[in-house]
Amino acid sequence: MLFKISTRLLFILSSWVCSVTAQTLVVKDVTTVTPKMNGIVTTQTRQWIKIVDGRITKISSEPIATSDDSQLINGTGKYLIPGLMDSHVHTQTMPGLNWSKPLIKLQQAFMRQQPRSYLYYGVTQILDPSLTAHAVKAFEHAPLNPDIFFCGAAPIVGGYNLLGASFKQAIARRPYFIHRPDKDGEPPEGFKPENHTPEAVVKRMKQDGARCIKVYVEDGFDLNSGWPMISLDLLKRVRHAASEHGLLVMAHANALDMQEIALEADVDVLAHGMWNWLNEHSIGGLPKPIQEIADEIVKTNTAYQPTLNVMRSLRDVNVKDHLLIGGYSKVVPQEILDWYHTEQGHWFAQEMRQGWGTDDLNLITRRQTQVLQQGERVLAYLYQKGHPMLLATDTPPAPTYASQPGISAYMELQAMHEVGITLPDLLKAATLNNALTFGIEQDYGSVEVGKVANLLLLDEDPLESVEAYDSIDTVILHGNPIARESLQANKIQH
Structure with a gap:
């Protein structure tokens, strides 16, 4: 009887506490x-x-x-x-940072402001496609932060996302990397290859709370094709393991041939728009090979992240006074803005000019605008076919200070609308479409x-x-x- 009375009393007390604290x-x-x-x-x-x-x-x-x-x-x-939900962001590094020791304070200032910057522009959910559970907890430690979801990044040694990395560096930097016994050379002492098969990596991601696996279908930017790349066989093993564990497969791929491979591997999400047309050109409409891939995206109902922000921010880092756009001062700490305006803060733009082999900024921006417009044309074609769109910015896609948390999502919405996406469909792209794609529609999106x-x-x-x-x-x-x-x-x- 005493037990029953105590239990009933606890129930009453707990109900009272809940009603008071709700x-x-x-x-x-x-x-x-x-x-x-x-x-x-x-x-x-x-x-x-x-x-x-x-x-x-x-x-x-x-x-x-x-x-x-x-x-x-x-x-x-x-x-x-x-x-809103931005379903493609990177939360670990300040845009435009080079890792010299005196700049650690800038990184710290960025990390304090970053979650608030997303919220300032209404982004209350984000997905970082190359994170770990530990990094998620660190992000959530901020006093205010958007809800964060993550995918595990599964690069290969020496491939994109681990370019130039040694075996030991891959182990330290990317816990979910996929080992290729026939390509990676002699493993370091103590390495357990059984922990880095596609099956083992996917299983671990699931245990860690990931919603998806990110693979890298990339053999080089523009017309280059010399980087090591994951094989179709390994991609299909990732696909099979992901299906067994109820996870999505997201593919980094932005070129015609790379998206073709990603579709053959039956990925769920293309993490970029198709702006790299290789040698294909056309004045009106889409070149036939581009249109065929776009039609396959529609046919297979593959989720599509246009990420127009990528080429826009790579272009705008070379646009004079770009940072004077009013929105930046709302979300970028003043000490970081001051550094961006120094010669050291322009290091990435200078590096890009060296890569182009010219200091002619008009030439560089014209070429990058052309590539951006190619991505816009594919987006417009898919939209006209009734394919749903997603708000995803890839912030930051490179060390470009022209891609900042929150404001990039707003700029992406503006760019998508300029392409022709109606305002009702734009709202869906920023909310329910993302929730449906990543399986969180019971909690978010409407x-x-x-x-x-x-x-x-x-x-x-x-x-x-x-x-x-x-x-x-x-x-x-x-x-x-x-x-x-x-x-x-x-x-x-x-």
Whole structure:
């Protein structure tokens, strides 16, 4: 009897504690704009939204009663949308950093601001496709941060993502690398090859909490083709192991021939647009080989990340005064902006000019714009065929300071809209499409009861202009409202 009384008392006490500590937020009289699973984007005016302990519990056209300890936000004249997701980012290094010792403080300043920069531009979910569980925990240690998901990177020794790396360096830098016994040479003492087969690597990623495996189908940039590359046989073994463990396969591939190989390996996600056409050219439409690959993407329903930000940011690092665009000062700490304007801060642009063999910036930017436009043409073709799009920036794709967290997502949305993607489909690309692709649609991607309350309160309607994504009033992260202006760079309290 004593046990039963004690158990009942504990239940009552725990229920009381839960009721006292539950965090409740109500947004009143707001217009919701959200994609639905049926593909339609709906707008509902004069809605009341109740959020309890970080999840949406009620959506009503009638007023919702609030208690004294509830938070209340007046949404009159504002628009509530799902938080955005950038499904291709890299979170470990400051854009444009070269690793000289005096710059460690800049890296530290970047890491403090980075999560806030994503939130400033409404990105409440990110996916880093080349991370580890340990790095995820380090990112989540920040006081405020978007929800982060990751893929494990599975390069080969000496191949892209491990270019020039020795066997020992591969072991230290990429825990999920795939060993090729016939190509990699004599392994270091103590190396266990059985831990680096496609099957073992995929199994470990699953155990570590990865959502996908990233492979690198890359033999060289532009017309170059001399880099070691994973074989089709190994790719197919990765594909089979990933299917067994319920993981996606994402492929780095941006050239015509590389995307053809990736599709033959039955990858789930192409992590880049097809902007490298090799020797193919056409004035109007797409060259036949490009169109054939694009048609195969549609036929196989392969997820497609345009990542227009890659070529844009590689071009813009050579554009004079690019960093004077107003948005950068909102998300880049002043000490980092000051360094970018020094000669040392331009090291990557100088290196690019050496690679081009010219200091003619007009020539370089024209060529990079042409490559960017090739990617835009493929994107437009796929969209016209009804293929769903994803917001993914690959921030930063290289040591270019023109690709910064958060603002790159906004620029990507602008670029996608300029290509012809309608505003309703742009909202889907930034929210529900990403959630569906990566299997998190039960929690994210729309304003619906039961979902995580990662939401944006906008001053403007995202179905009226793409600039609405820069009119954020409040970021709601797990039910906690955050004034956008408080997320600006240089407002962190040290």
